[in-house]
Amino acid sequence: MATASLTPQLPLKRHRKRLRTRIIWSVLAIGTLLSVLFAVFALFLRENLEDRMIDRRIETEVVSFADQYKLDPSTGFEYSVIRARVVSDNKYDILPQAWKGLKPGVHRVIEETGGTQIAYKLAILYREPLWFFVRYDITAEERTRRVVTYSIVFAVVAFSGLALLLGFYASSRVMSPVADLLRRLTKLSRKGKVEALAPHFADDEVGQLAQALDDYALELTELVERDREFNSDVSHELRTPLAVIQSTTELMLSMPNLGDKIRERLARIDRASKQSTELITALLHLSRGEKQAPNDGEYTELSTMIGTVVDNNRYHLIGRPVQVELDASQRLDVAAPESVLSVVLGNLVGNAFKYTREGSVRIIVHSDRVTVEDTGPGIPESEREQVFDRHFRGSTGGGSGAGLGLSIVRRLCALYGWSVELEPRMPHGIKAVLRLA
Numbered sequence: 001m002a003t004a005s006l007t008p009q010l011p012l013k014r015h016r017k018r019l020r021t022r023i024i025w026s027v028l029a030i031g032t033l034l035s036v037l038f039a040v041f042a043l044f045l046r047e048n049l050e051d052r053m054i055d056r057r058i059e060t061e062v063v064s065f066a067d068q069y070k071l072d073p074s075t076g077f078e079y080s081v082i083r084a085r086v087v088s089d090n091k092y093d094i095l096p097q098a099w100k101g102l103k104p105g106v107h108r109v110i111e112e113t114g115g116t117q118i119a120y121k122l123a124i125l126y127r128e129p130l131w132f133f134v135r136y137d138i139t140a141e142e143r144t145r146r147v148v149t150y151s152i153v154f155a156v157v158a159f160s161g162l163a164l165l166l167g168f169y170a171s172s173r174v175m176s177p178v179a180d181l182l183r184r185l186t187k188l189s190r191k192g193k194v195e196a197l198a199p200h201f202a203d204d205e206v207g208q209l210a211q212a213l214d215d216y217a218l219e220l221t222e223l224v225e226r227d228r229e230f231n232s233d234v235s236h237e238l239r240t241p242l243a244v245i246q247s248t249t250e251l252m253l254s255m256p257n258l259g260d261k262i263r264e265r266l267a268r269i270d271r272a273s274k275q276s277t278e279l280i281t282a283l284l285h286l287s288r289g290e291k292q293a294p295n296d297g298e299y300t301e302l303s304t305m306i307g308t309v310v311d312n313n314r315y316h317l318i319g320r321p322v323q324v325e326l327d328a329s330q331r332l333d334v335a336a337p338e339s340v341l342s343v344v345l346g347n348l349v350g351n352a353f354k355y356t357r358e359g360s361v362r363i364i365v366h367s368d369r370v371t372v373e374d375t376g377p378g379i380p381e382s383e384r385e386q387v388f389d390r391h392f393r394g395s396t397g398g399g400s401g402a403g404l405g406l407s408i409v410r411r412l413c414a415l416y417g418w419s420v421e422l423e424p425r426m427p428h429g430i431k432a433v434l435r436l437a
Helices: 019-071 089-094 139-191 205-253 260-288 302-312 338-355 405-416
Strands: 082-088 105-113 116-127 130-137 322-327 359-365 369-374 419-424 430-435
Touching (some): 019 116, 019 139, 082 089, 205 260, 260 302, 302 322, 302 338, 338 369, 338 405
Parallel strands (some): 322 359
Antiparallel strands (some): 105 116, 359 369, 369 430
16 A cells, blocks of 8 residues: 555536436427417517507598598598597697697507596597597407417417427337337346347437447457456466465475474465465456355355464564454354455455554454454545555555455455445554455
């Protein structure tokens, strides 16, 4: 854990709606927007055309009325919706209050009569000394306008509902092949088999995506197969020389005339070869993604083999004032081969020995877990998850390893359904907790 290496940070996922939901909202928005624009345009067009037509008509009527009145003062007309009136300057005061002060032209007037609101257009023409008025009742048109407005609003709501239904229909049609592709991918992932997807789809964008997935799956399958073959070949080839080393060291250790130093060195060689064999076995299981137990009924009594793991890693403590405490009084049977447990515990115990310069290391076997506590420099909180990444080495230690040990531990735990956590130990140090049940 000497120097921290940079690890790529993945961008945060943005929260996005489902594709089908986005299609529905898009169709609904477009349909509603077009309906609203059409409604606004229709209302605007009706208002302007109707007002202009009425204004032109009563302007024509007031001029015609004035011309006829000049020829025949007895001329007049009055219908249900249009009425004419003429007043001289000296009788201007008898006009309705709403008309007074209005200049020549066309005006829109609203009056309250008996609690009823009446709307009309009033055309005014002044030919000294006479004022000519033509009144056109537009109350019915106002009611019709409100009815038309309500009808257009209802039409907008109806078209929006229709757009929503079309959105659901379009989304189901568009998303049908995508959903089918997702179902087939999910089914393949559960089966663990590689089957061609492209033949089930038309030659469109989804079909091209299916073909790209087929090509990618084929490449990955070939890559994984080559990796498995390589691991099997390497494991087989490495086991042979390791077996020779182990048999030779065992033979030499059986010789009675060996010195203590030579016997100690041979014992270290024997332990290292056994550790290498266990590591190869564990890595082979890891690369294949398969666990060896409990399918074949293999269980390991951990309290009996933890002592061997501790002894195999004691060389890290040579020349250091470190006290080792081992409490393996509780029995713990684990459904896993001894080689896998040896690799997992060997990394945890080895790290505790490696980074503890002085103080103590305490290993405790519980009924469902193993804890390894040390008085080393500890690990900053920001690095406790990163230390399980490949090639990551923390900033507080002083080792020269490759940063793979804890990564292998985490992957083996995931394979066998275990968990491993690193917790701070007061006043300094770290506590590794391996939960096995």
